[in-house]
Amino acid sequence: MDANKKIKVGIIGVTPERGWAGMSHVPALKALPGYEITALSTRNKENIPALKSIVDVPHVYQSVQELVSSPDVDLAVVSVRVPLHAGIIKDAFAAGKNVLSEWPLGKTLQEAEDLSQMAKEKALQGYIMLQSRAVPAIRYVKDYISQGHIGEVLSTSMIGSGIIYGEYILKANDYTADPENGTGMINVTFGNAVDALAYVLGEFTELSATTAIRRKTAKMVETGEEVPVGTADQVAVTGTLQGGAVASIHFRGGMFSGTNFFWEINGTKGDIQISAPGGSLAVFDVTVKASTGKDGAMEPLAIPDEYNLVSGGSLPNIPLNVGQIYQLIQQGTAPTFSDAVIRHRMIAAIQLAAATGTRQRYSLDK
Structure with missing residues (x-):
């Protein structure tokens, strides 16, 4: 084009x-x-x-x-x-x-x-x-780390909510409860969030996983009818990333009064914390903090304006972050089907690790 x-x-x-x-x-x-x-x-x-x-x-x-x-x-x-x-x-x-x-x-x-x-x-x-990796704050964090501000990355932890996949389900979303449709929490909300982690810090070299269906049914919002759920509402993954950092991720179905998204990255010179009111970085306001001073205190990290590729006007988060992908297409740096295949391979490896209790790897070949 x-x-x-x-x-x-x-x-x-x-x-x-x-x-x-x-x-x-x-x-x-x-x-x-x-x-x-x-x-x-x-x-x-x-x-x-x-x-x-x-x-x-x-x-x-x-x-x-x-x-x-x-x-x-x-x-x-x-x-x-x-x-x-x-x-x-x-x-x-x-x-x-x-x-x-x-x-x-x-x-x-x-x-x-x-x-x-x-x-x-x-x-x-x-x-x-895969718009979570396109969020301005996420692209900036990637560059911030590569510039050496927190030193060598030692470990990272992420906890998130699935937003849906909880106690209630809308009629429009009922197909997400069937694993044959490939739209469970592990595919959609978790998949997009873990893509941001892999984009910033690198892919897993090996991983272990646990998945579970803790809610066997969900209530249809419109009717109150109980419908069966066949997709995991608990996904927990641990492993080692390229470069040696240890990673831990846990996503839970639904929304919570407690933590709905929190991602911490720990380095030899400092730390970064990324938080949001829900498990989708491309939907909710993202807050970034970093330990930038000698006392190690966490302070807000301002995202430079140039990381927002959608200039002029004020769009809500959802179209704003979708717009980043369109701009990256014109720049020639948007995620492609090849990137999607790698993420699908990761998810398949997680599912196999959970089913067999073994550590798994996945191919990064494009």
Whole structure:
């Protein structure tokens, strides 16, 4: 894609009702001068007038195939349920379109590997919405550490909430309770958070894990009905990172009165603490502290303005951080399907370690 021309974007997954694509991708793209929303797709013909009015877009197609075949689309954004990702992405690649997909890339590691390989074979770009690593504070912390401010990293600990995956479940999210859909807490909330850790500090060289389903059922918010839960609401991982640092991570389903996100990085010269009101760094306000003085006191660490790539106006956290990914695409540094495959491999290794009680490794080959 030519960085000097506006990128024409077609979004698959916008609805007239409040949904993820409408609250994240649409406002993000409207704030970015390098992009233009040119097309949407909907299976419901009755939605077309409302979508044109809400998004002010020239084309609303009734099928994905029409959108990905349109000459007015350079980049197809896939923002639908994970089980639908593979089919839509294959159609987009077959039509010669670059793709930005929501995370997780596929229901399984095999799906993710197949999609990444297809992108390579067709010489197309596949980008992935691992937006936690794109948060300005996280990118700055990575640079801050690489500049030697806390010395050699010795260890790191992260605790987080799954946000959903707790006592209650919305009808719109009921598919996340089925492990066959690849949308459990280990895949979604945990997967995005641990991606930020690996991006900042390096991948695991080996790991051990424990997972558990502590809540066997969840209550449907709308009806009070008890529904079975087949995905883990407890994920605990320990291991060694590249460079030798020891890492410990524990995610729990739901939200808590106590700690919902806290990440500490300990070095030979100082420490860093990253906190948020929930387990998603790309959704909530992130606070960063560092021990910068001789007394070792933790002080707020200001994030330089240049780390926010979305200039002008004031966007809420969700579209602001989604916008970082779009800007990284234009810079040529956005996470790709290859990065998604590595994260899928990590998750598969965690699941195998938990199932077998053995230490596991995963390949970093792209």
